[in-house]
Amino acid sequence: MGHLLVVMGVSGSGKSTVGAALARRLGVPFADADDLHPAANIAKMSRGEPLDDGDRRPWLEEVGRWLARHLDGGVMSCSALKRAYRDQLRHHAPATTFVLLDGDPDVIARRQSVRAGHFMPASLLTSQLATLEPLEPDEGGIVLDVDQGVDAIVQAYLDAVEARGRGRRGGARS
Template structure:
């Protein structure tokens, strides 16, 4: 079995969709970080207010605990926008790998517009890009462009990491 994978990126980058597809392909559990937000965080984002680090800390702790429980393989979608957030997840699961879904603000805005009813309003997209810290060279991860279909994104990650479905059965 492999290490858990966090599919990261700004809101609207396709983390949940790609994460679910990757988990299905690898035949491992999938978790969506949106399901770990306390009601206060959802209310704040719904009101158009970005979360601060104090809001994110308990949320990231819960996600880190999930990763530790799935240390032998699992996929979690989580924005993980800043290095300290990823470090917090690594404290729970040091071997976690990251798949950073990257795209331009225009591409992501188009994607966001196609998902009505999500609690994260498009008005917060700029704050997400302002917060984003790309993976550092010492972080175990892969960056994949989101401006392609889901299967191509999954395949790009698997190819870049040398992961095969056989390894994860």
């Protein structure tokens, strides 16, 4: 079985960039969950309004269906901020590994400030940080620091997978 990953984190953490780079490196398909949002969700976020669980539920179902179609390998970038959201995705694809891009909020805010043309305004960063529930030990995910280059993040993921393959147990932090 190949790598089935969700690269997750708050807006501006680099999910799409890192996810696409991981998919290229692993030779698997990539999708961005932002592309699966219904128009109503995009309009709400564009107005600076955070999504609620009701807004996210059908969107997460669509993300989960994509994962289920790629059980032999694929990478999805998706915020997946709460454990319940990740559980909803795992319902469709239980072997999914979550790669949490985490780091200093100031670093993320700086990245957001230079990003042009994205529907998610920087003003929602605070609400996303408040919503983010860290990966729990039983989730089998990896936490990687966003304050490094894309290639270094991709390599940190690959190194963690290799270490696990050598028999190390538990999550990895970089």
